[in-house]
Amino acid sequence: MAQQKADAWIILSFSDKRLPPADNAITKRLRRMAEGWMKTSGFSGKHGEITSFPSWENLPAKVVVLLGLGSRIDLTPGRAQRAAATAARLAKRLSLREIAVSLAPLSSLPSIPVENAVNALVQGFDSGRYDFVEFLSAKGRRHGKSDLRLLLTDAKQPTALQKVVAEALLIGEVMTDVRDLANQPANEATPAAIVRTARVLAAKYGVRFAAARRGELARTGCNALLAVAQGSSQEPFLLTLTHRGRNPKLKPIVLVGKTVTFDTGGISLKPGRGMEWMRYDKCGGMAVLAATLIASRLKLRHPVIGILPIVENMPGGRATRPGDIVRSHSGKTIEIINTDAEGRLILADALSVAKDLKPEAIVDLATLTGACIVALGHVLSAVMGNNEKLVEQLRKAGEASGDRLWPFPLLPEYADAIRTPFADIKNVSADGAAGTIIGGIFLRSFVPENIPWAHVDIAGTAWEEKEPSYTASGATLFGTRLLIEWITDLEKTDR
Ligand code: BES
Numbered sequence: 030m031a032q033q034k035a036d037a038w039i040i041l042s043f044s045d046k047r048l049p050p051a052d053n054a055i056t057k058r059l060r061r062m063a064e065g066w067m068k069t070s071g072f073s074g075k076h077g078e079i080t081s082f083p084s085w086e087n088l089p090a091k092v093v094v095l096l097g098l099g100s101r102i103d104l105t106p107g108r109a110q111r112a113a114a115t116a117a118r119l120a121k122r123l124s125l126r127e128i129a130v131s132l133a134p135l136s137s138l139p140s141i142p143v144e145n146a147v148n149a150l151v152q153g154f155d156s157g158r159y160d161f162v163e164f165l166s167a168k169g170r171r172h173g174k175s176d177l178r179l180l181l182t183d184a185k186q187p188t189a190l191q192k193v194v195a196e197a198l199l200i201g202e203v204m205t206d207v208r209d210l211a212n213q214p215a216n217e218a219t220p221a222a223i224v225r226t227a228r229v230l231a232a233k234y235g236v237r238f239a240a241a242r243r244g245e246l247a248r249t250g251c252n253a254l255l256a257v258a259q260g261s262s263q264e265p266f267l268l269t270l271t272h273r274g275r276n277p278k279l280k281p282i283v284l285v286g287k288t289v290t291f292d293t294g295g296i297s298l299k300p301g302r303g304m305e306w307m308r309y310d311k312c313g314g315m316a317v318l319a320a321t322l323i324a325s326r327l328k329l330r331h332p333v334i335g336i337l338p339i340v341e342n343m344p345g346g347r348a349t350r351p352g353d354i355v356r357s358h359s360g361k362t363i364e365i366i367n368t369d370a371e372g373r374l375i376l377a378d379a380l381s382v383a384k385d386l387k388p389e390a391i392v393d394l395a396t397l398t399g400a401c402i403v404a405l406g407h408v409l410s411a412v413m414g415n416n417e418k419l420v421e422q423l424r425k426a427g428e429a430s431g432d433r434l435w436p437f438p439l440l441p442e443y444a445d446a447i448r449t450p451f452a453d454i455k456n457v458s459a460d461g462a463a464g465t466i467i468g469g470i471f472l473r474s475f476v477p478e479n480i481p482w483a484h485v486d487i488a489g490t491a492w493e494e495k496e497p498s499y500t501a502s503g504a505t506l507f508g509t510r511l512l513i514e515w516i517t518d519l520e521k522t523d524r
C-alpha cells in the first residue's frame with residue numbers, strides 16, 4: 030500500500046476474518062488496529078456488515094472502515110456490489126470523500142474471477158453514492174451523487190485491472206445520467222421530455238438519434254403502439270439510438286425497451302393503491318438507453334441499436350376499448366382484451382421494427398407482468414426466448430454482472446391461451462395463469478424464429494420502493510449492466 034491520503038480506509042474482510050497480509054509498516058499497523066477493533070466491536074465479517082473506528086497512530090486516513098463480504102465461497106458479483114454500495118452510502122453520510130481500498134483480498138477468490146469482483150466492487154462504490162435529489166428543496170442536506178475518489182491502494186495493480194476500474198467508472202457516469210431521467214415522475218418525464226433528454230445524452234455520448242412521431246408511426250403501421258397512446262394527450266414516439274460499432278459490417282445487436290411513462294391501465298383501469306409506482310413502467314427503455322450509450326462509450330465492436338417505444342397509457346375519451354382489434358406493424362391482427370397489457374402491444378410493433386434491421390440478436394427488457402413479481406419477487410428477473418443459447422448467455426451475463434436472471438419456458442402448449450376467433454392473437458388469456466410466460470409467448474409471435482430473441486421481465490427488479498442499505502429508492506436500471514456484460518462477453522469469444 031502506498032502512502033496515500035484518504036478520508037476513509039476500507040478493509041475488505043470475509044467471515045473467516047483473515048485479513049490480507051501486511052507488506053509494509055503502515056499495513057502492519059493497520060492490520061493490528063483492525064484485529065483489535067474486530068474483537069472489541071464483535072465484527073463478524075458477514076455480508077454487508079460495516080463497522081468503523083477513528084484512525085490513530087498517524088495513519089493517512091481519518092476513519093478505518095471494516096466491510097464484511099461474507100463467506101468467500103458465497104461471494105458473487107451481486108453481493109460484492111451491494112456490500113460496496115452500502116459502504117459508499119455510509120461514507121456519503123459521513124462526508125468521507127476519498128476512500129482508499131486495497132483490491133488484494135479479491136485476487137484469489139474461489140467463486141469469481143478477480144476482474145468480475147473488482148468490476149462489481151467499483152460499480153457498487155459508484156452507484157451506492159447516488160441519490161435522486163432533483164425535487165428536494167433543502168439541497169444542502171443531501172447531495173446527488175457525492176464526490177467519491179477511490180484510491181485503489183494495491184501497488185502491484187496490473188494494467189488489466191486498472192482498465193476494469195476505469196470502465197466501471199465510465200459505466201457509472203452514464204448510469205447516473207440515465208437514472209436521473211428514470212426517476213423523474215410522469216408529469217416531468219413525458220414521452221416528449223424523454224425524447225428531448227435522450228437526444229441530449231445521445232449527442233453527449235456519440236450515439237446516432239432518430240425519433241419517429243405519430244405520422245410516421247401511422248405510415249409504417251405501428252398501430253398496436255398507437256392504440257396504447259390514443260387514450261393520452263401525450264404524443265407517442267419510437268426512438269432509435271444507434272451506436273455504429275467499431276466494425277459496422279457486423280450485424281447489429283438490437284435492444285428493445287418498454288417505455289411507458291405512466292401506466293394507469295387505460296380503460297382496464299388499475300386500482301389506485303400503489304399506482305404511483307407505475308411511473309417506473311419506463312424502466313426497460315431506460316436500461317436500454319443506458320446500455321446503448323455505454324456501448325458507444327466503451328467503443329464496442331458491434332453495432333448496437335436501442336429501440337424505445339414511448340407512450341403514456343391513459344383512459345382518455347379516445348382510449349382503446351377492450352375488444353378493439355388492431356393490425357400491428359408485423360401484419361398480424363391483435364384483439365386487445367385488456368388495455369392494461371399494453372407493454373406487449375408496444376413491444377409487438379417495436380420487435381417487428383427490430384427484425385427489419387436484420388439483427389444478430391434481439392433482446393427486449395420490460396416491466397411486463399405483475400405475475401413475475403409473484404414468481405420471483407425482487408431478487409431475480411425472468412428471461413425467456415426462442416433460442417436456448419442466447420438465454421443461457423444472458424443468464425451467465427446476469428451472474429457476472431449482478432443483474433441475475435431465471436429462465437422461464439416458452440412451450441408451444443401455452444400458446445392456446447391467447448387464441449381468439451376474432452383476430453390472429455389476443456393480448457391476454459382468460460384466466461391469467463402463467464402470466465409471465467404468456468407475455469413471452471405473445472412477444473415471441475412477433476419475432477421470426479430464425480432471429481435469436483430473448484425477453485427479460487424486470488417487473489420486480491426495475492425499482493426499489495423502500496430504501497435498502499445499498500441503494501437509493503427509485504430506479505435501479507436493472508438490465509444495463511447485464512446487457513453490457515453480455516455484449517462484451519460476446520466480443521471476447523467471437524472475434
Ligand atoms: N406495467 C404492468 C406490469 C407491472 C405491474 C409491473 C406491477 C410492475 C409492477 C403491465 O403493463 C401490466 O399491467 N400487466 C398486467 C398484465 C395482465 C393484464 C395480463 C398485469 O401484470 O396485471
Ligand code: ZN
Nearest residue numbers: 292369370371
Ligand atoms: Zn399495464
Ligand code: ZN
Nearest residue numbers: 289292310372
Ligand atoms: Zn405496463
